[in-house]
Amino acid sequence: MKAIKSNLLLLLVLISLSCIVQCTDVSHDGRALIINGERRIIISGSIHYPRSTPEMWPDLIKKAKEGGLDTIETYVFWNGHEPRRREYNFEGNYDLIRFIKEIQYAGLNSILRIGPYACAEWNYGGIPAWLRKYPGMQFRTNNQQFKDEMANFTKLIVDMVAKENLLAPQGGPIILLQIENEYGNIMGPYGDAGKEYIKWAAKFAVSLNASVPWIMCQQGDAPQPMINTCNGFYCDDFTPNNPNSPKIWTENWTGWFKAWDKADPHRPAEDVAYAVARFFQRKGTTQNYYMYHGGTNFGRTTGGPYITTSYDYDAPLDEYGNLRQPKWGHLKDLHAVIKEMEKALVYGNHSNEDHGNGIEVTKYKLNTTTACFISNKDTTKDATVDLNGGKYFVPAWSVTILPDCKTEVYNTAKIKAQTNVMVKKANKAEDEPSALQWSWRLEPLKKQLEDKKFSFQSNQLLEQITTTFDESDYLWYMTSFHQPHKKQYKLSINTTGHVLYVFLNNKLVGKHEHLHLLSKERNVTVRHGKNNLALISATVGLKNYGSFYEKMPAGIAGKPVKLIDGNDTIDLSNTTWNYKVGLVSEKKKFHLDEKSSKWKSVMLPINRPFTWYKTTFEAPPGTDPVVIDTFGLGKGEAWVNGNSLGRYWPAYNDTAQGPCGHCDYRGKFTENKPCRTGCGEPAQRWYHIPRSFLKSGETNTLMLFEEAGGSPGLVEFRTVTVGTICATADKGQTLTLSCPSGGSISKIDFASYGEVKGKCGAFEKGTCESQDAFDVVSKACIGQGSCSISVSKETLGENNCGGSVPFKLAIQAAC
Template sequence: MSLDLFVLTKMKNEKAYSTSPDSRLVRSPNPSPPPPPSNRPVYPFPPLSPRCSAGMAVIGLAVRSSAAAAAAAANVGHDGRAITIDGERRILLSGAIHYPRSTPGMWPDLLRKAKEGGLDAVETYVFWNGHEPRRRQYNFEGRFDIVRFLKEVQNAGLYAVLRIGPYVCAEWNYGGLPAWLREIPGVQFRTNNKPFENEMQNFTTLIVDKIKSARLLAPQGGPIILTQIENEYGNIMGPYGDAGKKYIKWCANLAESLGVGVPWIMCQQSDAPQPMTNTCNGFYCDEFTPNNPKSPKMWTENWTGWFKAWDKPDPSRPAEDVAFAVARFFQKNGTFQNYYMYHGGTNFARSTGGPYITTTYDYDAPLDEYGNIRQPKWGHLKELHAVLKSIEKQLTYGDVNEHFLDNGIAITKFTFNGKTACFISNRNETTDATVNYEGTNYFVPAWSVSILPDGKTVAYNTAKITAQTSIMVKKPNQAENEPTELKWSWRPEFLRPYLTNAISSSKANELLEQIITTSDKSDYLWYMTSVDHPKSEEVTLYVNTTGHILYAFVNGNLVGAQYSPNGPFGFEFQRSVTLQPGTNHISLLSATVGLKNYGYEYELMPAGIVGGPVKLIGKDSTVDLSKNTWSYQIGLDGEGRKVYLNPNLKWFGGMIPTKRPFTWYKTTFQAPLSTEPVVLDLLGLGKGEAWVNGNSIGRFWPNYTASADGCVSSCNYRGAFQSNKCQSGCGQPAQRWYHVPRSFLTEGEPNTLVLFEEAGGDPSQVNFQTVTVGTVCATADQGSTLSLSCQGGYISNIEVAGVGELSGTCGSLEAVGCVSDAAYSALSQACIGNESCAIEVTGDLLGECKGIGGSGTMKLTVQATC
């Protein structure tokens, strides 16, 4: 097969991703009553260890901002009801923002929006393989500047929850553990194994010393109020047996020895040793009960959506269901919950995303991949947060009375100092209910919770959304003098030495495992050998590989390529090839697409052509090459030369080859005007990696098409949510748009885009766009306020101002009932030309539509263009 005709072929009828989407969900089937409050003491902050105390006063005074310097030390503890800060029980609402999945330039805006959304805290994992990519070689710069991130958290007026792990899962490459651990003799991950424990202790201690030195713990005046050791180990602990039990006790002892002065948590660990607090992860955690009556009920991962894999459609979770889960959790005596994710972000660089995970890690979070507010989810949850905070004392100190009625109705009353707050929940998936509570009837839709902060008036119902809906759009690059089509140059990947067995970094008389051989320094590993053959003969080249992708060359010609489906990854490659008399060179390029990140002994899942066999199958005989002398070379020539950074390399202009695998492309462009997030449209390309001004924006694979099955035209929030319940984008490119952070760009100067095209594609369609709000819609009852916002843009037109029944969804609404000219006029005057606006929905405003909507309260629905 010639390079110009090369096409990737896909193995069929394989299983999907081996870790089922919801396999991390562990729920307690038997709820127990809430434990009584205890007098558990707070955690005193111990003296610092000798190796981090020297010079600390100088460091603290020199680098802390004025806002951080003014922060007071806080004592953090807990009892059986809640986390306590300076002795006061607290309702704590947290959200996950992973610092490496965004950029330092994005952090202040993300944290501001988190604070405005009603959060008290931000949670993040600590990513070991990002901070220690090579053993004892550390990285705490740029996106991995964890100290800077935590200081930004404090500057935003937020607490921090630091999940040190250092195993994180997180759909992150190797679960965050460095691949170089595999080089240590006798190492076994996450079990009672001294070599692993030594490395884990070294890194965990390093992180704790670093945050102590920066005075980031709450008793030092810093933002960190909780720390986590290990992560979801209870989900996969069983097969480890006694070794697993010993390991989890060792983790607890390690954590306690580090003296952080704040509580430690262990998520999904029902046997968490004291004083560790076990916590819950899942779509719902209302029925979870901690393993100790002195531990508060904590929810460390409320999954706001789901991650996306290359072969899967786009997942989403309705705002109504997320709010229902949160309200039920607090109704059932929970007091700390964390959204996973609040901002999902982007898997920048090949070493970030886990197995077959896309570059986008949007997660359908309240803040989208680019940092935009996702409405109505962000606004609906913000309103819930405000209501919950208004009854903090009742929820944390009040007496609790719960009544269960038929058909899934539950009424819970919290009373403190004469003040009462009430929750009425309807867990029925289909039937609305009218509930009589203390002489008053309350309508509670199916699968919803109503909250009565004063015990009388409904201030919030999880199924009733009043926040606006925003439809995001993409606009072409409008930079001055920017051509409509980019001008490209190109250069081939230098393959010849690898195709003639003329270069190698090592040799072995066996087929080696790829992860151990490369330490994940590259996606790519060359396997090269030669064989003498007496005559010209057509044979079948057979390769058994554990994937993920294989390119096969015989005597310098690409004879075929194949990739495994998302799942077990192994496949058999077979191609007809012609051997020549004499020496024949066989070169096999194996490529990975992220490493496994979850499961029992997941590190033992192999990659590459380990063991083979590799055979030449002829008509009369078969030659097994598995024990041949194989030469190995890690990575590509262009990677070694850093083509994406080196300005002195030769590039070719003129006619640009397309559909040609192993090709580098380069162009320049002007940064799009405005401050809107920038995306790169890579439709037309195959598979590879992209860099902007030398910064990786991740793997691309737009020619991978998402499954054609499993999508719905509309999603019913009622009923238990699963990751595949509300999918869209079936049969579409798995990912077409790739985030280019503004901090990667230079205004007013040419910016450079470099693409490595592995599979063969056409860059002619590539272009830059910006993401912004296009259309906004909102509904408000008579007597309430209707608000609209273009989030940085300006409202240009009021399209619909209807009362009563409307048809369609936001972006295509049409008033079927009454169109209010008065409302249209008032909205036009208040909104057009402004970034945001608000009007009171009065009876006078809707007078001409009297009677619309029956005897109930009239509603005004608006659709506007930004």
């Protein structure tokens, strides 16, 4: 017994000593988060674990750390983890614990935004549709049923991370937790019930005893001890609602999401950097990029219904995990400068000087240490600012940072990082689309049209979400009627979107696609006697944001279905409707059924709705990310080796067709600024196939469910890699170029030291340049993985630009 007590005492001592070494105390004051007694600058980035794969996580986190981040933030996705009540999923890309441990292994902190409402352009905002089964249920308000379910899941997550010792006081990486999400933006219509709900959420969070601070973003009335935080493109003017709360920016939107009906949005690196520098200039101390890696909406996780499968978000790491240059590198340089100034920013005295014309000078002073920011908020006029006896050129809409208030180290508009131009490269495994040999089979619609086994019946047109609870995208509405003689009518159907297929007497007679409310009429011929009408309503992701958003209907939802011929109207709305949820192929899992004898390899049908296609292919060699080109297809879902790539819809083009064109980083960015590409083109054509979905050296299987009708003849596989790299540097600086993934520089396309014009891909020589620059650069760089060039006449030779012309070195190379 004495030996047992002695061993137990030793174990407790060891645990105590371990905690002294590893455990982290997290608190805050009005200036910053306090970690182990010291105020700290926190630079974080969002990486959503379900939008990538476990095999990708270490590399994404590593690149985030190399980019200067010290923290990784993520939402927790309730409907992914609890797809059915009390049935939990924490496997694969939903392995939250593994993801947080990967963050810990990398030596980074973590911010866990439990919510459990996420928004995130995620299906139903992350809240499970099965909650709609319960009468009287209301989301995100003082509704006891909702609070009970929310509390159950939130406690489950907190208990899980605590059990794994992942909270900072246990030696884990989690330094902040979040309850609710952006509720302040939409709480007005909830009235007093909304206010009571927020009070309850705060009290409940505290009751979990997690021993780290809790945040509530966009919640101006956040109860203490919640820290209210800011989301948006700019948060420099944000002030917390309590003097003891630090200024935290939970979402710095690095770009914007892709939508089916709009061109691709882009936020310039200069503007993101400007927003970050302004935030730290104005006493901000914790900021998080949303997104740092956006990733992919695999399966049926897209929200909206306007959100595409790609959630690239123009983030510093692109959808596939590649560095988006120059954004990644330009922000990395900024992070290094901010960290260098950390002590002054969190402990120093802060003073501002308004110099007029949008010029603001901020000084932080700590003992003999000083750090300065000079911001130019004017959107068109550059400025030269006098400070401490020096003159500093500050371009319009930029911030200059001087860590010692003397030496300019960084300006948000002056990019030194290289630019990477990504290309989609044909590979040896599949050089031509014709190399793919396709087989096919039809969705057994006839079986469903003729089968009398229904899920249920009703004498009204039911709303889709409360009928399917999102177990499937598809809901059948089926009825019959008698007609005394053959006649032509206009069939009029009102739906709330998103896609509708019309079958009359087992024949497809109409298809309508629209992301919003639609009312369609179609001429149909009804026969003498009994006629059968079947409608398939298809959703493309569920609403994810807004007050009472769960009440936004889908499907036909009580709207009239009529046959009209002048004054002769047959209203079918209140006839007996038979309902079936889903398709036969879903229930029988056709996407896993590779060897069925029902697959045919002759007379390949094209442009035929509700058709399955199958082919085999070899994994493209190398390690570069793999994508599939879906050009020529209509709408549907794709699988590789049984893994869903998500919904595809290349037939849906940018309908707004703009604004596209020249992108000026100056001035406040909005998602509608003309910083777009792809106007008038398919909203998404390329779909990510993670390497972990592929079998190297073995045959891989691609399955397509072509819902709308398309041709697989142009489908092919590509790899995403860096094609062209560019960089510029001013006199006195060092220009560095590098090829990623172990590649080397194969040729120099352009090199000029002088008055260079244009940009990457379109550089032009000016009126003066060094005659030696091209040869010097070629000798130093070709065949190398990276090279560095000192920008000086000693290295590059003389030019005849004269002292009045700002000259620089510009290089464009191929990897």
